Amino acid sequence: MLDALDKKLLKTVADLEELPKGAYNIRKNGKLLHREISANINIETNAEGTGIIVTIKPGTKNESVHIPVILSQAGLYDVVYNSFIIGDNAEVTIVAGCGIHCGSPEPEGHAGIHDFHVGKKAKVTYVEKHFAMGEGKGRRTLNPTTKVFLDEGATAEMELTQISGVDEANRLNEAELGPGSLLLITERVLTEGAQTAVSTNNIILHGAGSRANMISRSVMKGNSKQIFHANMEARNKCFGHIECDAIIMDNGTNETMPALKALHPDAELTHEASIGKIANDQLTKLMSLGLTYDQAVNRIIQGFLK
Amino acid sequence: MLELKNLYFSVQSSDHNGTLRNIIDGIDFTFEKGRFYVITGPNGSGKTTLAKLIMGINPITSGSLFFDGKDISNLSITERAKLGIAYSFQQPARFKGITFRDLLSIATGVDDEKKFLDMVGRVGICPLSFLDKEVDARLSGGEIKKIELAITIASNPKLAIYDEPDTGIDLWTIGPMVNLLKKELTPKTTTIVVSHNKAFLDIADVVIIIDKGKIVYTGNLEKALPLLTDLSICAYHHTCEGDQDAGCLR
Numbered sequence: 001m002l003d004a005l006d007k008k009l010l011k012t013v014a015d016l017e018e019l020p021k022g023a024y025n026i027r028k029n030g031k032l033l034h035r036e037i038s039a040n041i042n043i044e045t046n047a048e049g050t051g052i053i054v055t056i057k058p059g060t061k062n063e064s065v066h067i068p069v070i071l072s073q074a075g076l077y078d079v080v081y082n083s084f085i086i087g088d089n090a091e092v093t094i095v096a097g098c099g100i101h102c103g104s105p106e107p108e109g110h111a112g113i114h115d116f117h118v119g120k121k122a123k124v125t126y127v128e129k130h131f132a133m134g135e136g137k138g139r140r141t142l143n144p145t146t147k148v149f150l151d152e153g154a155t156a157e158m159e160l161t162q163i164s165g166v167d168e169a170n171r172l173n174e175a176e177l178g179p180g181s182l183l184l185i186t187e188r189v190l191t192e193g194a195q196t197a198v199s200t201n202n203i204i205l206h207g208a209g210s211r212a213n214m215i216s217r218s219v220m221k222g223n224s225k226q227i228f229h230a231n232m233e234a235r236n237k238c239f240g241h242i243e244c245d246a247i248i249m250d251n252g253t254n255e256t257m258p259a260l261k262a263l264h265p266d267a268e269l270t271h272e273a274s275i276g277k278i279a280n281d282q283l284t285k286l287m288s289l290g291l292t293y294d295q296a297v298n299r300i301i302q303g304f305l306k
Numbered sequence: 307m308l309e310l311k312n313l314y315f316s317v318q319s320s321d322h323n324g325t326l327r328n329i330i331d332g333i334d335f336t337f338e339k340g341r342f343y344v345i346t347g348p349n350g351s352g353k354t355t356l357a358k359l360i361m362g363i364n365p366i367t368s369g370s371l372f373f374d375g376k377d378i379s380n381l382s383i384t385e386r387a388k389l390g391i392a393y394s395f396q397q398p399a400r401f402k403g404i405t406f407r408d409l410l411s412i413a414t415g416v417d418d419e420k421k422f423l424d425m426v427g428r429v430g431i432c433p434l435s436f437l438d439k440e441v442d443a444r445l446s447g448g449e450i451k452k453i454e455l456a457i458t459i460a461s462n463p464k465l466a467i468y469d470e471p472d473t474g475i476d477l478w479t480i481g482p483m484v485n486l487l488k489k490e491l492t493p494k495t496t497t498i499v500v501s502h503n504k505a506f507l508d509i510a511d512v513v514i515i516i517d518k519g520k521i522v523y524t525g526n527l528e529k530a531l532p533l534l535t536d537l538s539i540c541a542y543h544h545t546c547e548g549d550q551d552a553g554c555l556r
Contacts (some may be wrong), residue, residue, distance in 0.1 A: 025415065037345060088354075098483065106545060111320040140539065155549060169387050170406075217402070245402065279399065281395070281397070281399040282399045282400075282401055284383065284395075284399070285362055285395065285399040285538050286412065287382070287383040287384045288361060288363075288383050288387050288392065288393045289387060289409070289412045289413045289461065290388050290412070290413070290415075290459070292462075293384070299408075299412070300402070300404070302403075303401055303402065303403030303404035303408065304402050305403070306403040
């Protein structure tokens with residue numbers, strides 16, 4: 001059963017108050033806690049026993065799958081390999097996320113290696129949140145990998161969020177886009193204290209008419225550090241855009257490296273990147289509406305990471 | 307309702323061995339409740355600086371400001387806003403992830419859909435498409451200015467300051483905007499508009515002309531016009547010796 005701590009972690013990473021409706025798979029401390037399948041969505045443990053395979057039947061509409069992971073066992077580093085096979089013309093929302101509670105000096109961590117095969121004209125919305133809490137001094141590490149393969153006309157919208165409390169994160173996102181497919185990635189990362197986060201994104205636009213938009217929003221508080229790599233490679237007539245903004249607070253540092261490669265004469269690739277403190281005119285405007293300096297800072301950061 | 311007493315704002319001059327240069331050079335003036343003031347004058351004369359001193363965006367160098375009898379000289383922007391002073395910026399800030407609705411909600415302290423729709427209708431923008439738009443770089447210059455006006459009006463201020471509200475606004479919107487600001491003026495509010503636009507000067511109760519950080523004229527538009535024409539034509543008006551000046555290029 002879910003205890004109070006499990007519920008708090010689930011609420012934060014998957015917005016779940018209770019067990020969700022529809023298909024779900026809840027993993028706790030490296031083991032299956034609850035699983036439910038539906039008529040159109042099957043979940044099974046993979047052959048190696050190292051993760052799950054989620055299969056969405058072609059043509060499935062408006063269904064969702066929740067696959068949260070919670071960790072509260074000292075010294076555990078949980079690695080899981082999950083595959084998502086989304087049938088042609090299906091539309092599905094997948095809510096993933098990892099919540100760590102660390103109550104001891106022992107480190108805890110999770111690496112979710114996810115691959116997505118999105119069928120023709122199928123659409124997947126993937127929402128992933130990472131969060132850690134607890135009074136323990138152990139390092140909390142999250143190293144997710146996401147690989148996306150988009151078939152002809154497929155769409156993937158990915159919202160990747162690291163809320164707070166994660167000491168070390170090393171993320172890898174990879175995507176390969178087929179003809180006419182669309183990929184939208186929005187990544188939001190907040191680090192504080194001495195935390196570090198590295199995000200590497202490799203997006204290859206193979207198909208004619210494929211489109212990719214990668215948005216990254218980073219906030220560095222305290223002495224935290226973030227490094228962001230985005231490599232977009234166009235191998236056909238296609239459109240790609242990278243937008244990365246970083247707000248530095250306190251003594252945080254940031255390195256942002258967007259890279260564009262056009263290997264086709266009709267490729268259109270653009271990027272915009274900015275790193276800096278909160279703009280003074282934004283603070284002044286909100287203070288002139290009655291907010292204090294601190295309230296204005298919080299409101300701007302909240303909007304930026306929304 | 308707002309008294310400026312011997313107000314100075316000085317900056318270190320870059321070309322005179324760091325000596326102080328007065329951007330606002332000893333201004334005394336009292337704004338009265340329920341009246342519509344337009345501050346005008348040549349470029350760089352100190353109009354916006356004066357407006358910012360009133361809001362507390364720039365700190366005064368010396369002198370004092372009294373608002374409804376209370377000394378606000380050392381109050382922060384936030385404290386002045388809470389007393390009922392609102393400011394519409396010439397170049398409004400753009401945000402990522404903050405919508406028009408969010409700003410209205412911050413300005414009014416409530417999240418009242420009906421009130422918001424009424425407000426955006428009043429400033430002449432389509433409520434439904436605008437309310438949940440992010441106030442970001444994608445908005446046109448005119449759109450963001452209308453949003454800025456709506457936010458100021460929505461906060462129901464005792465003193466509303468509008469810095470060049472017509473910048474970026476299309477010609478056919480200026481008329482309705484002028485009427486709106488005039489209409490929003492109640493016996494309880496005071497409006498200060500910084501503008502060069504004759505449409506605003508036409509409806510002003512009092513025209514204030516600032517030149518080189520000093521008030522050089524207060525009164526009606528009719529008597530201000532000759533002075534305004536002179537100030538706007540000649541950059542050397544302050545050293546002008548009149549028709550006798552052999553060096554005059556006019």
